[in-house]
Amino acid sequence: MIEVPDAIVCESCDAVCRRTPLRPRQVARCPVCDTELDRHPGAQRRRILPLTIASLVMFAIANGFPIVEIELNGLRSQTTLTGAVIALASEGRSLVALLVLATTLLFPLLQLLILAWLLVPLAQDRQPRGFAVLVRSMQMLRPWGMIEVFLLGVLVALIKLSGMATVLPGPALWAFGVLTVLLTAVLSFDPRGFWDMLADTDTDTDTDTNAEAQPGVERGA
């Protein structure tokens, strides 16, 4: 098999398009079906590592503190995200608990950890271990992290409760808000860009190690 480097195939309609160099802020679209083909990475490659680290810090705050506290007739009750998951599980709704745990905690955390794992070595011009598998995992996890939907859910729940009890927003609520903004920026990075970043480190390092530096070559040949 031979690589055709100057071609892009549209993911939506299979049209073969020519890969054109893009200027900053430029987006290439498929002339047949208007699907986005390619996008200039801009300053994203420099920003993504600091954003990932900030997201991890916010993630810790969002999960370590109560999201909200209610007061009713002098009695108080509060919950964290984990508390809500445990409550669901103890009520016999283990599958729902698992779904909430996965979409709001496990998957977003995994995404951030994989990003950090890939980006730190790349920033030092080293090849991260398990590169191909992890980039693919990033792409597979993408639809399943739902922090932003959860934030909207928290707001709806707060409004629902405000009629029957005194509602005191906790520190985690603000952290979830900031985390949503940060994650939107972090996850807008197309994981395919990792391959270009890897190619950039290859040209910088000694070409003798090239065979080792390209995972999949031995598998694909």
Next chain:
Amino acid sequence: MTTTTTGATTGERAVTAGLLPCRYCGTVWRDAHDGEACGRCGTTLRTRKPDSLNRTWALLIAACVMYLPANLLPVMITRSLFGTQSDTIMSGVIFFWISGSYGIAAIIFVASFLVPLFKLAALFVLLVTAGRRSAWRQGERTRLYHVIELIGRWSMLDVFVVALLAGLVRIQGFAEITAGIGIAAFGSVVVLTMLASLTFDPKLTWDSDDALPAPAPPQGKHTV
């Protein structure tokens, strides 16, 4: 602001030009066979997602079946000094509407009722037209697919609301909220429709030309 360029097309489709793109890393290969591993990232190369139509149909039918209990069974049970109250998705919307929170009522109505229904209907249209290799409104059908992909996740809203309320409102004797069985059915509808849209191959929408080879039948990992 983003300026847009349109890539020049060779007027051919990869399947007829003998090219095979990698779904994950985006490289394009000549003289590669269906089932071979991508030379860059090692992913199995496929002309079309394997057995896409059948698998998507199965997931869609399962989602339709779960849609009924999701809307009929209680998603939330509130026990307070004034008695026990069971809420379905719709009664939750009506509660907000009556109490004057029209905005919230509209958000929940759209996210929990309209979006899942729209997804089921849209997937049905995409599957039927792709199955008949129809050339009808291919551009619009592709856009419809992108809309489904974009909005599907927002239906999880009600699952999160119930989860949070169940975790929070646990004041013994005064007020207690537990999750009803309906929320499990509702969550499964969201997951099943998301899986269905991931399994559907949008390229099938454009496989209307009779000259094209039939979509690759399901086969073993390595064809020699």
